[in-house]
Amino acid sequence: MLIAATIAILVVMIMSIVRAVMGPTFYDRILAVNMFGTKTVLLISLLGFVMGRPEFLDIAIVYALINFISVIGVLHYSDSSVFKRSSQQKK
Amino acid sequence: MFAVIMLSGIYGLLSASFFVAMDAVDVAFTEASVGAGISTLLMLVAITMTGRSEHPVRHKPVLALVVVIVTGSLLIYGTLDMPYFGSVTAPVHQHVAPQYINDSMQQVGVPNIVTSVLASYRGFDTFGEVVVIFTAGMGVLALLSVVRRPKGIAEIDSLNKSMHEEYLVLRIVAKMLIPFILLFALYVQFHGDFGPGGGFQAGVIFAAAIILYSMLFGMSTARRVINQSLIQLLAAIGVLLYGSVGVVSLLEDKHFLDYSALSADPIAGQHLGILLIELGVGITVASVMIIIFFNFAGRKNSEQNQESNES
Amino acid sequence: MGSLMDISSAVFLLIGSFLCVSGGVGILRFPDFYTRMHAAGVTDTLATAMILIGLMLQNPDGLVVLKLIIILLMTLFISPTASHALASAAVHNDLKPVLDNNEKVKTSNP
Numbered sequence: 001m002l003i004a005a006t007i008a009i010l011v012v013m014i015m016s017i018v019r020a021v022m023g024p025t026f027y028d029r030i031l032a033v034n035m036f037g038t039k040t041v042l043l044i045s046l047l048g049f050v051m052g053r054p055e056f057l058d059i060a061i062v063y064a065l066i067n068f069i070s071v072i073g074v075l076h077y078s079d080s081s082v083f084k085r086s087s088q089q090k091k
Numbered sequence: 092m093f094a095v096i097m098l099s100g101i102y103g104l105l106s107a108s109f110f111v112a113m114d115a116v117d118v119a120f121t122e123a124s125v126g127a128g129i130s131t132l133l134m135l136v137a138i139t140m141t142g143r144s145e146h147p148v149r150h151k152p153v154l155a156l157v158v159v160i161v162t163g164s165l166l167i168y169g170t171l172d173m174p175y176f177g178s179v180t181a182p183v184h185q186h187v188a189p190q191y192i193n194d195s196m197q198q199v200g201v202p203n204i205v206t207s208v209l210a211s212y213r214g215f216d217t218f219g220e221v222v223v224i225f226t227a228g229m230g231v232l233a234l235l236s237v238v239r240r241p242k243g244i245a246e247i248d249s250l251n252k253s254m255h256e257e258y259l260v261l262r263i264v265a266k267m268l269i270p271f272i273l274l275f276a277l278y279v280q281f282h283g284d285f286g287p288g289g290g291f292q293a294g295v296i297f298a299a300a301i302i303l304y305s306m307l308f309g310m311s312t313a314r315r316v317i318n319q320s321l322i323q324l325l326a327a328i329g330v331l332l333y334g335s336v337g338v339v340s341l342l343e344d345k346h347f348l349d350y351s352a353l354s355a356d357p358i359a360g361q362h363l364g365i366l367l368i369e370l371g372v373g374i375t376v377a378s379v380m381i382i383i384f385f386n387f388a389g390r391k392n393s394e395q396n397q398e399s400n401e402s
Numbered sequence: 403m404g405s406l407m408d409i410s411s412a413v414f415l416l417i418g419s420f421l422c423v424s425g426g427v428g429i430l431r432f433p434d435f436y437t438r439m440h441a442a443g444v445t446d447t448l449a450t451a452m453i454l455i456g457l458m459l460q461n462p463d464g465l466v467v468l469k470l471i472i473i474l475l476m477t478l479f480i481s482p483t484a485s486h487a488l489a490s491a492a493v494h495n496d497l498k499p500v501l502d503n504n505e506k507v508k509t510s511n512p
Contacts (some may be wrong), residue, residue, distance in 0.1 A: 002415070004325075004415075005415045012426035020437075021431050025497065027435055028438065035425075038446050038450060038477070042454075044111055045453075047112065047455055054465075054469075057469040057470065062124055062279075063124075064422055066127065068268075068467055068484060070100065072134045072487060073131075073135060077135050078139075085169060261483060261487055267479070268476075268480075
């Protein structure tokens with residue numbers, strides 16, 4: 001059952017990479033990368049259980065935090081210089 | 092170029108997953124925190140300063156492609172001779188590694204063999220790594236630091252109020268998360284003896300918490316909370332702590348960075364030595380990451396302020 | 403007792419993987435950014451919770467369960483906040499949703 005769950009999560013990760021490459025707008029890509037990150041947290045926890053080493057849970061905690069900070073960082077820094085200048089020119 | 096950065100972030104994540112699959116916990120930890128997190132963020136800040144797209148290339152870079160293909164195929168041809176991954180007769184597994192694995196518990200007394208190799212058997216190399224990180228921080232300071240006039244308190248308050256409505260939910264959630272992240276960084280630092288962790292990862296996590304704070308609450312508020320000269324002093328103190336452990340060993344008539352000189356019982360000396368140098372590594376890594384981020388992001392802010400003042 | 407926990411852990415893992423895969427299919431097939439975000443956000447949080455509870459029931463050892471509870475709490479805090487930040491950034495930058503109204507469909511360009 002653990003191995004089936006691991007395979008399911010790998011399939012979902014491939015699906016989100018397809019969306020990241022395909023997505024027409026910029027926000028689709030950020031959404032796909034965010035989903036990839038949360039699935040990675042699950043994948044690391046499951047692999048830790050499959051291989052019998054519960055120390056991997058520390059990596060899962062760190063990765064959840066880093067994923068959050070990266071998404072907030074991308075939104076903050078993409079919101080400022082490039083997009084605001086173009087929307088001000090339209091006004 | 093945004094797409095390039097996103098894809099390189101995903102690549103860093105994939106390599107962290109490879110390390111997890113190969114059962115290398117410490118390396119996966121460091122790769123997940125540094126490669127997939129902090130470097131993506133720093134590259135993002137860099138391209139908001141330089142621009143989103145490259146200049147169109149005039150000529151097709153055929154010569155570069157040929158050189159890359161030839162070098163790559165020579166490298167692959169060289170690896171055909173090497174023994175298979177994980178085979179018992181590989182030289183890596185014959186000479187030094189069994190000695191480390193067998194003797195580490197008696198000589199150093201620390202359960203995590205990766206930490207004992209990093210901090211005690213190869214302490215000199217780790218000293219070199221810390222000095223390299225410190226030099227990178229100094230390079231960024233020398234090239235990018237801009238003298239700016241400190242903003243008055245009234246200006247900071249008005250900035251805070253205007254940002255408050257935009258970022259309300261994020262600010263409240265961050266207020267709950269940031270103390271937890273700092274505490275977790277301390278846990279990773281001191282737990283490095285028994286599980287995955289150590290100085291490098293702890294420093295990066297600490298810097299990530301400070302970066303989150305300064306993104307959500309504004310650069311000027313963050314500059315008042317984290318004094319810049321204190322951070323530069325702390326970066327130097329980390330390297331100094333590491334070096335002075337070595338010098339103390341020299342003064343006791345032993346080799347440089349020989350930890351058994353630190354206490355009467357050699358195992359207790361090893362523990363004390365590893366604790367002190369991991370502390371030095373963590374302090375330097377955290378301070379240098381904070382210096383790099385503040386210099387990149389602060390420059391962007393000062394350029395925007397100059398443009399809005401001129402227009 | 404042991405087999406009851408095994409069975410319930412297997413059930414939770416099964417529900418969690420099914421929700422995860424349905425979220426993945428949703429993110430590929432929905433027509434618009436906001437609907438995709440709905441699929442990703444809801445199934446992200448719920449699938450993570452189910453899988454983590456399933457893992458907790460597999461190995462009721464002290465420290466491991468504590469770490470799994472920490473990951474679960476953090477995901478419950480972080481995931482909705484990230485969705486909120488993404489949605490408000492998209493609205494702030496004038497990304498219009500595709501609505502059922504015919505006039506809106508003609509004038510919306512994402």
